[in-house]
Amino acid sequence: MAEKLCIVVSEGSFDKAIMSLMLATTGASMGLEAHVFYSFFGLKLLKKGTKPKLPGIMKPFTFMMTGKMKKMKMPGYQEMLQQAIDLGVNLYACSTTMSLMNVSESDLVKGTKVLGASAFLNMAADAKVNLFIG
Amino acid sequence: MNKDATLDAKGLMCPMPIVQLAKKVKEMNSGQILELLADDIGAKEDVPAWCNRTGNQLLGTEAEGIVLKFYIKVK
Numbered sequence: 001m002a003e004k005l006c007i008v009v010s011e012g013s014f015d016k017a018i019m020s021l022m023l024a025t026t027g028a029s030m031g032l033e034a035h036v037f038y039s040f041f042g043l044k045l046l047k048k049g050t051k052p053k054l055p056g057i058m059k060p061f062t063f064m065m066t067g068k069m070k071k072m073k074m075p076g077y078q079e080m081l082q083q084a085i086d087l088g089v090n091l092y093a094c095s096t097t098m099s100l101m102n103v104s105e106s107d108l109v110k111g112t113k114v115l116g117a118s119a120f121l122n123m124a125a126d127a128k129v130n131l132f133i134g
Numbered sequence: 135m136n137k138d139a140t141l142d143a144k145g146l147m148c149p150m151p152i153v154q155l156a157k158k159v160k161e162m163n164s165g166q167i168l169e170l171l172a173d174d175i176g177a178k179e180d181v182p183a184w185c186n187r188t189g190n191q192l193l194g195t196e197a198e199g200i201v202l203k204f205y206i207k208v209k
Contacts, residue, residue, distance in 0.1 A: 026149040029156035030187045072147055087153070 002033040004127035006120070009042035010134030013055035014062055014077075017045045020133045021080045021089075028087040032129070036084075037120045039094035042134065043101060045081075046093050046108045052077055085111040092120060135194060135205050138166040144201060148176040152184050155206075159190060162208045167193065170204040177202055 005027040009020045024034040038046050045052060053062045066076065075083060085091065092115040093108055105114060124130050141158045143151035151172045162168060170181065178195075181204045185192040191207040 022149050026152055029149070029153045030184055031156075073145055074147055074150070083153070087156075 002031055003129075004123060005032040005034045005129045005131075006124040006127040007034070007036045007131045007133060008120075009036060009038050009045065010040045010132070011055070012041040012044040012050075012052060014052040014065070015054065016042065016133050017052040017077055018080070020131075021077075021084050023131065024089045025080070025084050025087055027129075028084070028089050034084075034089040035092065035120070035123050035127070036089060037092045037094065037115065039097050040134075043093055043097045043103060046091060046112050047103065048107060048109055050077070081109060085109075094120075135169070136167060137169040137205065138162065140169040140171065143170060143172045143174070143177075146172070146174060148174050148180060150174075151177050152180055155181070155184065156188075159188075159206070159208050164208055166208045168206045168208060170206060172202050172204070173200050177204075181206075 005024065007020050007024055009016055020036055024036050027034040044050055053059045054065065091112045093112050095114050095116045098104070098114065139158070139162060141154060143154055146154070151170070151174055155170055158168060172181070182192055185206060188209065190209045193205040193207055196203040
């Protein structure tokens, strides 16, 4: 059985969004079974059409970074998300956060699964790599 | 070096060369040799690590200016 990589994302800013997807995508490409659990402000990263912004006062400068990334031929956030799904990365929405923030399953990107904490921890308990991004 | 296919990942940043490498190797047959071209400075360490992890054999590496050439034998 493939070794597991589990990542928790608790913030919805651009940097956390990109970094978690890059690690999960790379992990999947290396033959790891990748699981990413989006909780609290991280949840909005799974909403359809989301364009994450840089945090705090850097927010208005997001376009500079996305522009540079485009020039460097890096995929945009939604493309990265789709690529991760295509590579078999498992994306999970935290069920409690969904209730707290009035998000329904139909708001989420197709391919996302809804989980509670114990289901995620069950996977994390026997994962070789556990990362918290938040 | 003999090769069965070439993957040009020049101009791509981490993790794209690795993502494309994994995809390409999946399409190839066991024992075939893939030439990977990359100029991401991380590739120097990333490609050997990927090979080590996935069990594909890194036969050799060559540098041509800033472009690195990796020769990988598919598992």
